[in-house]
Amino acid sequence: MITAYQAVLATLLPIGITGAYFARTRPNQSHGIAVRLPVEAPTGMAISVDSPTHSTRPWPGGGPNGLIVVGSDHEVGSTNETEAAYQSLVDWVNSTWNAAIEPEYRWSAHDYSTPDLLPYVGRSPGSRSIFVATGMHKWGLSNGTVAAGIINDLIAGRDHPAANLYDATRFGDTRAVAKLITDNLKVGKNFTLGHAQRILRGGLDHLEAGQGGLLKTGNGTIGGYRDQDANLHTIKPICTHLGCPLTWNTADTTWDCSCHGSRFDPDGEILDGPATTPLEAPTTDA
Ligand code: FES
Structure with missing residues (x-):
């Protein structure tokens, strides 16, 4: 057993039922592929402004032509035809670079989004000693850094300029609450009927x-x-x-x-x- 005055739950989604964050977020899965282009790969990180979203970053292990491409999002468990998600990334690479290549690696992972797309960071509802950081909306590098600063200040008893914005107990504005209700109705349907799966x-x-x-x-x-x-x-x-x-x-x-x-x-x-x-x-x- 571990005893502590304060505990930080930074486990993607808080484990167990703490704060019921499972009912206040949606899990969104992205797919990634690592490819070697026929030409030198872009050296920076980039994300498209169009839809569906694709992001790219260098793949150092693949040499100068190595590129990692991420995209093909869908909610976790919403389809079992997941080969199509990878294939659409391969098709995008081949049409963008006029190539006919296959990925050398592929993988998927998911992150959680809140109804207003801002993470929940701070004290868990009803608790003075449990702090959470979740709902990073796939911007964990930046949101995670902000979360660390907020929780650090809260534990030290200091104000943080973003603490209210990221407040982990908030429900958000009317639009956010409406989205929360819609999401949970969908969960209720999945719960009763299961996802249509042959x-x-x-x-x-x-x-x-x-x-x-x-x-x-x-x-x-x-x-x-x-x-x-x-x-x-x-x-x-x-x-x-x-x-x-x-x-x-x-x-x-x-x-x-x-x-x-x-x-x-x-x-x-x-x-x-x-x-x-x-x-x-x-x-x-x-
Ligand atoms: S993750 Fe909650 S019922 Fe499966």
Whole structure:
């Protein structure tokens, strides 16, 4: 056990139910690829002003032509056709640089956004000693730096010029509250109906190497994935945070929760919270 006068929760989303930030933010996933262009890559960092947004920065490991491209955003768990998200980045690179290249690396990650797009930083609601910093809206380098300054001053008993703006207990203006309500209605729908996701035909025996998804079994629905070595991984496809149905992410081979953004590996181990417990094993027979 750790005892402290003050604690700072800077864990992407505060773990557990502290401040109910899972219900006051939305999880947005971005995809990234590392490529070697046929020409020298831009040396600076850039972000497009058009939509959909793309950002680029040098990839030093790829030599002078190495470039990292990030974009293809969507809410966590909102689709299982995630190959398309990577492909759209590849297509953008090839059309922008008139190339025909494939990425050498690819990955995805998500961050949380608040209804008014400003982070929650400061004392958690109802607490004098727990401080939070979340909802960075993918601007963690700058917002994280500001958050550190605010929390540092609050703990030291000093004023900070941005403390009110980032106040972690605020609900925001009317527009922000309306967005909060809409977001939570959507979460409620996902919670009851699950994300529209097709059930794979056949049982576990029909799963091919590299294939995963929801399967009907004799007694219900389970989540299954057969890896490239033909090993089968099965889970109960219900999020252990608050019980939302999970979506299979084809490209990243993860189970994703559309309610608040928890992600799990094919065996149910936690990759991202707010869930703090691994997925359960399925209780049904194939
Ligand atoms: S992350 Fe909250 S129910 Fe899944």
